[in-house]
Amino acid sequence: MRTLIDSVLNSVGTVLLGKEHQVKLALACLFARGHLLIEDLPGMGKTTLAQCLAKVLGLQYERVQFTSDLLPADILGFAIYEREQGSFRFQHGPVFTQVLLADEINRSTPKTQSALLEAMEEAQVSIEGQTRELPEPFFVIATQNPLSQAGTYPLPESQLDRFLMRISLGYPSRSAEQALFNGVDPRRILSDIQPVIDAQQLQEIQNQVQRIKATEQLLDYLQRLVDFTRYDESFSYGLSTRGALAWLRAAKAWAMIAQREYLLPEDLQTVLPAVVGHRVRGIHTHSHSGAPEKPQSILEHLTKSVSVLSN
């Protein structure tokens, strides 16, 4: 298992230079059976990351560019009439895949967004009165452009909750960028990448994540953190139970990647920005532009206010 995870990380690392942390988070998100929201400017490697993950893990990959005229049927699929057979045939939409990249999800109307988000939650799609199972594993990487929000429909908090993590890739470091300049085109490397594990091994890993041990003391810490978001005055609303569970699951996946079979408080702290950031809102973070602010200060406030040791 250890070698498997290591080789996955290595493979992705060859494509996305200097982004180990984000890659690990994305991977943890996948291992925890969660969906990932990447918030970043265009050209930062969002697509590359999604593609690379799909390839390394040997998963099917689809990409949908969200636009304002995109309709639910464009994602989910639709029934078309076949004249020869005289019957309807279901045309599978791009959602029937294992890794779906939903690019610029905030550009489409809420109707389309919710079609996808429901599919994410239920892992199934209901069209024309028929319920169709999505393939297993099913992993959505959605991207959002935080700038140029004109004509966008930002995801409301309730929808954001469906994403296990929200990360941003950020600019690469100097050295990584230089390596990019000097090296081979990442696209070419990407095309050369071979699957390291198969779907079954991935599922095995996902199952193992569930078995990561969390002791009473650790759960107590998590509980106190969650409670703090709920009752501290600087939060306008706190973490939901689903959010708390997501946090625990993400931390377990992180522990898995760190090759530990038990959780440490560090795991909770490490995944905190990615898991909690989009689920809580500070009382003073009014956003005039409508752009979701990164509540870094409030997350720091959260971390620093709750003691790791129980009192």
Added chain:
Amino acid sequence: MFASGDSALLERGGVSDQVGRNTLLWLLVAQGVAIFPLFFFLPLWLPLMWLGVVIARVQMFRGAWPFPRNFVKTLLGAGCIIGLIISYRSVAGVEPMVAFLVVAFILKLVEVRDKHGVVLIVYIGFIAVAALFIFSQSLWAALYSLFTLTILFGCLQSMFCSQVSQPGKQVVEACILLLKSLPVMGILFLVLPRISPLWAVPEAGKSGKTGFSGTVSPGDISRLVRSQEIAFRVDFNPDNSNQAVVPPPEQRYWRGLTLDTYDGRSWRFRSPWQRSGDTLSSVNLPHPRWSLQRQGDATFYEYSIILEAHGQPWLFSLMVPLQVTSELKMGFTDDYLIMTGKDIRQRTLYRVQSSTGYLRSPYLTEAERRVNQTIPRGNPRALALAGSWQQRQLSAQQTVDAALALFNREFVYSLQPPALGTHSVDEFLFDTRTGFCEHFASSFTFLMRAAGIPARLVVGYQGGTFSEDASHMVVRQSDAHAWAEVWLPSRGWVRVDPTNAVAPERIRRGIQDALSLNDAQLLNSGLLSSAWLQTLTLKLEELEYLWQKNVLSYDNQDKDDLLKKLFGSKAWWLTGLLLIGGIGLLLLMYHLLPLPRLAGKRAHPAEVMYRKYLRGMQAQGLQRQPWETATAFARRVLHESPANAKYAMEIADLYNHIIYQGRSELVPALREILQEKNKSRAVVQKLSR
């Protein structure tokens, strides 16, 4: 994102000051508990009003009803005040004031919107607890108010608690709070001076329900004896000296009042000032008009009495009271009774010295003689009998003996005597011949007066039983008794108990033995039937007595005695010092000693060791930040203090394994490494020295 209205709504919901569900529930319970006992003393419509307000409040919480507007509130308040005025016909006095407090307390519930309001309500609740003591100062009231305090504390807890937790936990927290405050209460109780006008509990509520009134008619006492209520308690050893002088059963006549006016049916008591015109002297010495004459060997009895409230001004004592001391103004009347200027409306403690060896009033004034010889018209047969004695020229003593002999012959002692007509003395003496003590005493006194001997009726209690631990005597209403006093030349007033002639067991062993089976059953109907219940009642009365004696009657004198005993001085500054010093010390103690948290779980041993290690590091200037995990801290130690680096990582690793991997078997390893670390540190310190 959100429309601005939405987000504002959310924000308000997040950190609102509104009363939460949990707190509201606590508040309702706390208020109910606090005012429940008061309902028994206040107008009947108050509980109904409370119920209505609770319903309204719950509806408001559910959003079904709006919060009341100002004019509705004004209307409610005015309505309640009018209701109080109608109920009491006045607004002055203690009871209307307490009722007013309760009304305000209840109405505040409708108004309360935020936490400040809740705090206010809880504080009024504390006052309500104190108000209960105006009505009752029993042990049960005290225990109940402790319970109320716990609930009120719980209510406060639930509001200030940032986390929603189980009510059970809040109760435990409240109990801890109460336990912590009990020593403070104790210090205040022991040391705080009693400033009487402020400290005295206002009179209210219990007016004398049971006991004698100023008149006695046939049947009064036989009704009274069916009650098992306690009339008073006597301690024959008030100084806790070694020799307690206890009178023998036949001497236990507790005089209450003398009745000298007879109208053919009832004996009436004339208050002393009605008779002599002078007011009671506050001096606790014998009345100036007394004429006592020392006679022969005298036995002196020293005793203190805790008298239950009976709503009358007289107090009980053994014959002849020589001295009485009490916090109340008390004095003697010219017929050797102890009186206060006001009715006894709360338990009263007084101390009496009595002696048997005194003659009372060897000389009688003409007026006294006249009063004590007056008889109403009627009862020709009794008059004839007395006339026959007079004709035989019997001496006074012989007349008394003759009357007693008459009673001794054919009379029956019974709780259920037949009804008597107009000539009640005649009918009793010659027809029914069945009666209770008041019949005997009354007809005997009548006969004596008819025979020209000054005589009067005395009512009080006869007997008394010792408590289980024999520390004090309990006198109950069932010990109520009536007897006579006759004035004999050169002997003064002498007690004659005609009941003794009929049923001597009544005097020697108590009423239970003197009555027939049927009567005894009647008497017992007021008693609890089962034996263990009876012992339980006795035990509870015992407790109540101890409470009375040790807590309620604790006064400045006791306080001074305590100070003297402890410090050999009762200087005023000692009081202050104890008050401030004692409470200060307690607070300091609470601050310094982290008292064991009853509610919390036991810390893991590794946790304890690790904390100790952290304290050690702190002493060296390495303070773990609260958010730092073990590993993060170890890393910082590596960085900042190479001297400690050697073990830091290892300790953090072991700690993580034990606490977060659950490998308790590594605890010894952690202990070992911590010891090793301390040892090496000691070596380093030694070397550096």
